[in-house]
Amino acid sequence: MGECTCGGNHKSDMLIPMIGVITDIRTETPDVKTFRIVGRDGKKLFEHMPGQCAMVSVPGVGEAMFSITSSPTNKEFQEFSIKRCGSLTDVLHGMNPGDEITVRGPYGNAFPVETALKGENLLFIAGGIGLAPLRSVINYVLDNRENYGTVEILYGSRSADDLVQLEEIQQVWCKTDGVDVYLTIDREQEGWDGHVGFVPSYLKEIGFTTDKKVLVCGPPIMIKFVLAGLTEMGFTKEQIYTTLELRMKCGIGKCGRCNIGSKYVCKDGPVFRFDEIDELPPEY
Amino acid sequence: MYQIKKDRLPELFAAMAGAQDLFLPIRKADQTNYGLWTEEVQVDLDTLKTVKSGKDCFFPQSETLYSCKNEDGKLSIDPAKLTDEPFVVFGMRACDVQGLKVLDNVFLNDPVDSFYGARREHGTVVAIACHEPEETCFCKVFGIDAANPASDVAAWFVGEDLYWKALTEKGERLTESVKELFTDGDDTAVEEEKKQIQAIIEKLPYSHLDLSRFTPERTMELFDSPLWEEMYKPCLACGTCTFVCPTCQCYDIKDFNTGSGVQRYRCWDSCMYSDFTMMAHGNMRTSQMQRFRQRFMHKLVYYPANNDGMFSCVGCGRCVSKCPASLNIVKVIKKLGGEA
Numbered sequence: 181m182g183e184c185t186c187g188g189n190h191k192s193d194m195l196i197p198m199i200g201v202i203t204d205i206r207t208e209t210p211d212v213k214t215f216r217i218v219g220r221d222g223k224k225l226f227e228h229m230p231g232q233c234a235m236v237s238v239p240g241v242g243e244a245m246f247s248i249t250s251s252p253t254n255k256e257f258q259e260f261s262i263k264r265c266g267s268l269t270d271v272l273h274g275m276n277p278g279d280e281i282t283v284r285g286p287y288g289n290a291f292p293v294e295t296a297l298k299g300e301n302l303l304f305i306a307g308g309i310g311l312a313p314l315r316s317v318i319n320y321v322l323d324n325r326e327n328y329g330t331v332e333i334l335y336g337s338r339s340a341d342d343l344v345q346l347e348e349i350q351q352v353w354c355k356t357d358g359v360d361v362y363l364t365i366d367r368e369q370e371g372w373d374g375h376v377g378f379v380p381s382y383l384k385e386i387g388f389t390t391d392k393k394v395l396v397c398g399p400p401i402m403i404k405f406v407l408a409g410l411t412e413m414g415f416t417k418e419q420i421y422t423t424l425e426l427r428m429k430c431g432i433g434k435c436g437r438c439n440i441g442s443k444y445v446c447k448d449g450p451v452f453r454f455d456e457i458d459e460l461p462p463e464y
Numbered sequence: 465m466y467q468i469k470k471d472r473l474p475e476l477f478a479a480m481a482g483a484q485d486l487f488l489p490i491r492k493a494d495q496t497n498y499g500l501w502t503e504e505v506q507v508d509l510d511t512l513k514t515v516k517s518g519k520d521c522f523f524p525q526s527e528t529l530y531s532c533k534n535e536d537g538k539l540s541i542d543p544a545k546l547t548d549e550p551f552v553v554f555g556m557r558a559c560d561v562q563g564l565k566v567l568d569n570v571f572l573n574d575p576v577d578s579f580y581g582a583r584r585e586h587g588t589v590v591a592i593a594c595h596e597p598e599e600t601c602f603c604k605v606f607g608i609d610a611a612n613p614a615s616d617v618a619a620w621f622v623g624e625d626l627y628w629k630a631l632t633e634k635g636e637r638l639t640e641s642v643k644e645l646f647t648d649g650d651d652t653a654v655e656e657e658k659k660q661i662q663a664i665i666e667k668l669p670y671s672h673l674d675l676s677r678f679t680p681e682r683t684m685e686l687f688d689s690p691l692w693e694e695m696y697k698p699c700l701a702c703g704t705c706t707f708v709c710p711t712c713q714c715y716d717i718k719d720f721n722t723g724s725g726v727q728r729y730r731c732w733d734s735c736m737y738s739d740f741t742m743m744a745h746g747n748m749r750t751s752q753m754q755r756f757r758q759r760f761m762h763k764l765v766y767y768p769a770n771n772d773g774m775f776s777c778v779g780c781g782r783c784v785s786k787c788p789a790s791l792n793i794v795k796v797i798k799k800l801g802g803e804a
Contacts, residue, residue: 239532436714
């Protein structure tokens, strides 16, 4: 972890963060901003794999776990798409490029992009800010295009204004060969000529074939109905991956908050296959 | 085996405290808890169960992890100094010593918690056999022998004497440093004492609780038991059980604004509290029944599943005597374990 320069006798601990500098902030939606972070030396803070998370903090305000939304193939920086919904995220949303924060990580496992997902057709299903962790995988896959089959992305949001990474979706993903993107919003909206309806019902309307692995992330209620829909369509739980969100403080399986059954989501997760989740007490 | 008269213990404490910090049970405001020895304190070695276990000598109730400063937008981080001086904890009981082993499996497993690790490395524990185990004790259920505390040094009070035996290298170093106060002791008295202790334990009401149903294979069966709804009802969610528990390790990380900077500290937390799992998008445990169930499932099923069957309970009985609603792990073990 962070190399300390205080000259003290301590050995660096996993709980001691590094200093990160915000170099860019993009306003994605009325309540989501994407923060680009590097170290003070201008370099990437650490290496990570798609699906991993990191603890971001503003000292004096708080520290919380966020998924890393940038792909590991990006060698210059890490990005976090953060929704404004509490005291820490409130302060983060008020920050400017050049401001310093603290970061520690990466934590947790990753989507098995180099093993179980390699060579497979992939279907990504995301709702709202749930696109954040999947975006890391999507861009990793697109940057290693030859290693994967077809890529389909189903992404929905409350309104057209709440779709995050819309520019990248339209300018990059939609224009990449072998990538199909399906967007939907919950309710009719002026200026939106795309699909209207919830993600689970759109999923059934499209009717995907089952020759693929599925990666799902979104609000718990969406995940629940997506899972039901996929099962109905003939997908097995072994084909479906998701990433869980639970309250975390340490990130290393010790503080106890994200404990479900014998698993610690920060360490054994956050990525789980649905048949693995089935073995856990339903507390997520 | 060494021996020292009880009335010479102040000399022993002074000798140990001369070379390092010495923590032992101290009577203060009608409670006995571990504290730093000075000549003025009232040492209490008669109370079998200190209110809090000796856990906080290694995992303090609150400790600063690092300090942070923000000077003109530039952050600096100054990690707290790790313990690098030896210290002694005198008077822990066999159950609390086992409690440290439970914590070791959490904090010393990769990645090591260096704050805890440094204290474990530098702390020497002198554990005392329980002369008279109490009715709330059930350490025997977890294979702990209160007559033979497995620590750096084991000690026994017999009559007017304290018997002392080093069991580890650290224990031997401590023994060496205070050896001139000791006389050679004879095992016979101690062996007799052990037999008496074990005879008492054998007759204790909770000494024969049946843990055989608490296995990882039964996780879902136990989790789904309708008995939780029945059992949790009196729970006030006060968290007392978690704070007096020698094995509870859950913690929070918080910030304290010092006026000139921020101290990020960690402190004990409790799975009994509703905000323990509270997130922006909701709470995975919204009812007290779920929180109550989590605590006991963790101690009796989840922790053992990750630690070769070792339970995260040591039978100290503190929760039995301290719960204001008379709830405790013994009731849970009996109910879920199939007894009445």
